[in-house]
Amino acid sequence: MSGGAPRGLGDAGWEPGKIENAAETETLAVATRASDVGSARRRCGASSRKTEYLPGSGCRPGPFLPDTSRSQGMHRGTDRAMNDLPEILTPSSILIVGGVGCYVIGFLFRDQLHIRLLVFLGSMFYGAYYLTVASTPLWDAIFGIALVGLASLQGAVQIMWSRSMLSAPPETRRILRRLGEIEPGLFSRLMRIGERMDITEPQDLTVEGMEPDSLWLLLEGEIVLQQKGHVASIIAGPCFVGEIAWLMRCGASATTTALPGAQVLRWRHSVLRRSLKRSHRLELGLEALIAQDLARKLSRSLPVKAPDPEQ
Numbered sequence: 001m002s003g004g005a006p007r008g009l010g011d012a013g014w015e016p017g018k019i020e021n022a023a024e025t026e027t028l029a030v031a032t033r034a035s036d037v038g039s040a041r042r043r044c045g046a047s048s049r050k051t052e053y054l055p056g057s058g059c060r061p062g063p064f065l066p067d068t069s070r071s072q073g074m075h076r077g078t079d080r081a082m083n084d085l086p087e088i089l090t091p092s093s094i095l096i097v098g099g100v101g102c103y104v105i106g107f108l109f110r111d112q113l114h115i116r117l118l119v120f121l122g123s124m125f126y127g128a129y130y131l132t133v134a135s136t137p138l139w140d141a142i143f144g145i146a147l148v149g150l151a152s153l154q155g156a157v158q159i160m161w162s163r164s165m166l167s168a169p170p171e172t173r174r175i176l177r178r179l180g181e182i183e184p185g186l187f188s189r190l191m192r193i194g195e196r197m198d199i200t201e202p203q204d205l206t207v208e209g210m211e212p213d214s215l216w217l218l219l220e221g222e223i224v225l226q227q228k229g230h231v232a233s234i235i236a237g238p239c240f241v242g243e244i245a246w247l248m249r250c251g252a253s254a255t256t257t258a259l260p261g262a263q264v265l266r267w268r269h270s271v272l273r274r275s276l277k278r279s280h281r282l283e284l285g286l287e288a289l290i291a292q293d294l295a296r297k298l299s300r301s302l303p304v305k306a307p308d309p310e311q
Contacts (some may be wrong), residue, residue, distance in 0.1 A: 016132035084289070092133050099125035105121035110158040112281075117152040123149030162186060176221055179238045180292035186285035191273050199258045206242045214266050221262025227254040239297070243290045 044126045106118030126145045130138040161167050162185025168176065169188070176187050199221065206212045208227060219235030228230045231300045246269065258264055276283040 001302045004260055020028065029127035058103065068223045092129060095125050099129065100120070112120075112157055112160045112250040116152040123152065132205060148206045175238055180289045182285040182288050183281075186191070186282055187289075187306075189279075189282055190267075190286060191265065194267045197264050197266055199260055199262040199264060203258045205256045205258055205264070206245065206254065208253065208255045209251045210244050211249070211251045214268050215243065215246045216256075217265040217267075218258070219263040219265055222259050223262065223266075224257045224259065225254050226257070240290055243293065247290065 102122030102125060104116045106115045106122065109115050109118070113223075123145050127149065129140055130141040130145065162183045165173055165184050167188060168184035172188055172191055173184060176182070176184060179187075194217070203218045205214075205223065218235075218239050218241055220237055222234050222236050223241060224232055225235055240254050241264075242252060244250075276286065
């Protein structure tokens with residue numbers, strides 16, 4: 001049996017050389033497959049340094065390689081969202097976002113001019129939306145939003161005009177430059193509310209200890225200020241007279257007398273309070289002028305020497 005044919009082979013056609021060649025061929029094939037596996041492992045990077053899986057390379061994700069199926073799913077989701085983007089960002093949705101955005105941003109401002117301009121711009125977005133969202137324009141909604149936009153625009157134009165020096169006459173501008181810094185339009189309104197008077201003889205504007213019925217503004221000329229226990233002083237305009245009594249609703253702190261040649265503006269308390277209730281901006285403007293005038297008077301005043309208790 002030692003020299004016989006190998007099991008599984010018939011006697012016919014058996015040649016020892018062919019069997020040896022076949023064995024060598026199979027051994028070579030096994031070695032080749034082992035080499036291919038080693039090369040594949042080297043390509044896949046069995047170590048953690050390899051981070052990418054190439055489809056078709058024979059590599060499979062291992063414990064050190066990320067599974068790219070999840071990232072591929074994310075890419076497919078992103079592509080789907082990009083494809084759906086034109087359906088989401090329609091012209092109607094852009095108009096709605098623009099209108100709401102203008103309203104929200106406008107309400108974050110404190111300046112009335114910015115608020116009104118942004119509300120007007122937002123109303124334009126809404127008007128365009130109501131005009132195009134349906135097969136026929138929504139005229140009732142367009143009319144309503146147009147009223148909102150026009151009211152905001154009118155207020156914005158009024159504020160811009162009030163802040164312009166062109167809204168005040170030249171004489172009023174000259175007084176305002178010397179008196180304080182407020183909107184020229186507001187100061188012109190205050191001038192129209194008051195009564196302008198030319199003093200031809202000495203006239204008491206306030207009496208110390210008595211509550212006056214008017215707030216005065218000395219435009220030109222001089223007044224004499226007299227307090228008990230103090231030397232009389234002369235004050236030149238422009239300045240307010242009786243402003244402390246106006247603010248505190250109390251008696252006057254001194255007696256003031258307008259000298260001949262002076263020009264004064266008189267606001268009766270009842271008329272002025274009614275006007276200020278109708279316009280908060282006008283009230284703020286008057287308070288700003290009075291505050292600046294009080295600051296100037298305080299800077300020019302001299303300290304009063306306290307009496308010596310030993311005397």
